[in-house]
Amino acid sequence: MIKIAIKDLMQFFKQKRTMLLTFLLPIVLITLFAFAFGGIGGGSGDSRISLQISDLDQTQTSKKAAVLFDSLKGLEIKPTELSIAQDNIKKGKESFVLIFKKGFADSVNAGYNPPLELQYDEAKETEVGLLQQSLIPTIAMMPFSLGDPKTTMANRFNNMAGTKDNTERAIIKERSDKLFDDLSAAMSRSNSSGGSAADFLGGNIKMTKLIAANNDNELGLIQAVAGTAVMMLLFSVVGIGSGLLDEKQEGTLKRLLYAPINPLNILFGKMISANVISILQLLVMFVFAALCFGLSLTEHLPGTLITIAATAFACSAFGVFLASFAKTRQQVQGLSTMVVLVMSAIGGSMMPLFFMPALMQKAAVLSVNYWSIQSFYDVFWRNLSITDPSFLKKIVVLVFIGLILNALAVIMFRKNILKLSRGNFF
Amino acid sequence: MIEVRNLRKNYGKLEALKGISFSIDEGEFYGLLGPNGAGKTTTISIISSILVPDGGEVSINGKNIYTHSRESKQIIGVVPQEIALYSDFSAMENLIFWGGLYGVPDNELKRRAKELLQMVGLSDRANDKVSSYSGGMKRRINIAAALLHRPKVLFMDEPTVGIDPQSRNLIFEVLEKLHHNGMTIIYTTHYMEEAERFCDRIGIIDHGQIIAQGKLDELRNDNGAKDAIAITLNHADERQISALQTFWPDSKMADMNLYFYSQDVKTDLPLIIRKCSEAETDIRSIEIQKTNLETIFLNLTGRQLRD
Ligand SMILES: Nc1ncnc2c1ncn2[C@@H]1O[C@H](COP(=O)(O)OP(=O)(O)O)[C@@H](O)[C@H]1O
């Protein structure tokens, strides 16, 4: 079995064309997708989303807000007059304008979410998703960061209580203020850097902003790397699996059967080599993403390795399964291209899932891609630990998929071998 | 040593084997001669236990090859009809891989591989990719790959199809050497020259049946096969010819050739020549055509061996 696996690996590494397809093409694609999904290389202007801002409020507060947005990493802010901005969108020069409406400052100061409107080019809907990702946290925290945190909190509590009774409101305000003061006192006591409560909440805003900026960056990258990696892996693993059919065509399978070995070992050898190559391919892609795009691989190493192993297992099982099931290489090629493309499309390899209609998102669970990409999200974006049940669940699903497909491959291979023994060899 | 009894095999409606039986002694070189589609490969596949027959039995050294699959596979070497090698591998790598499947230890493998490469005359190309080889060179490696585990029995399925004369001669030398060293060989071919040259015994197979079997001489005698005395004339005189044909009814005139069939050329030749000179026949040349398997096959089936 090991001998056969080693032979398969040797064969693989001797084929330059396959090597290129396995390692170089994915790298090229990752690079393309990484740029396409934006947020790469933070500072460089062209990769940032350009956002026009029209400030109709023209107050101290609204100007501060604009500065806040400007400090977001993935955004390039262009203060523009509304009519010009709208004109730009119509002409396709720009995609969005964020309008600070009149009363912006008043709302913020009163502790409410500010009146904002985003006008955009419908054709650029996909970008809106990314934009929202980076804007929403900042907007949500605006009343805290720009207005008076104390008032904001009291107003929020009032809203939650849903009362219009003035005395009740007064009580709530009083309690909220006390809570705020207590919090503030507690914070200054515990915080060695001597931050105030305002700092605490402000810090929270800054934190949010930071995460929003960084993760947005990483989100696009993870999407690009994981999405591409899984899709390309499926393609290459189909190629490896088809090696079995080549052996049938070339007559080497027959010669393997002459030998005093268990015929199933031929299949197991193929599975082993497919796994090894898959793991290598994924590693190469992630290391590449880490080196060239600053993917935080070393910080997330254990989770990444676990996900890579599980993904490799599931995908190589898929390849071997497909090969054991088809009769000729041509058949596999046609079939697999279809299946891989469909799985990649619904599983989120080509587009982040949140861009897709709800129905598609539901269908996603049917694809290997989904489970793998989501696991990578868990590791890199959601920052889940490797013992987190939600992460482990996905790994278990991947392993399960692998086991099922491998089992089916064994059954099909047996059946084909049997058929072969009955004589339908060619 | 090898006992094949009443093998039957159907591919759907096609009866590929209709009850093949033969037995082979240790050290014997047995030839299975038959045209394309006769069932040679099917027979080889069954006796190397990668194809299950619909009926019949095969045993090697008294052991059924299906119940003793591993054991019998270990003593069998098979040279398949097609070139079954990894073309991205060098000859050396191929040999080591194929030998490794039979559990030959690594250091021993290397030694034997070198030996075999020497034997098939490809030592100098040992490390070149098989894909860069000519058809004949591939055939030679195809044979060598079946020999690493030192099998006691070798099955060769048309090992010389489509190769250059040089490779063919080399393969013949290898065959003779193996036979000389006592290996039991089953050899299929549709070239009667090969069967005549090497085989101790020959089975003639056609349409899934063995229609004649035995030593070459036995085959000749059993089938009443006659040699032909072919006399080429300078000009054909009707009266002379009919006189000769009355004298020797078992004769035939074709083109300028007059064929006299004989089971005993030595005694018949002088008689015929005397008769010719009496008739004052204008003879250009005389040739004795020994019966070959081709004629035997023709006699048996009414068809040519090569279609
Ligand atoms: N896998 C198969 N399926 C159907 N028919 C087959 C198969 N293999 C061989 N045959 C048929 O069986 C007959 C014998 O084939 P084969 O044993 O390959 O003959 P040979 O080796 O003497 O040329 C032929 O008529 C061939 O077409």
Ligand SMILES: [Mg+2]
């Ligand atoms: Mg054949």
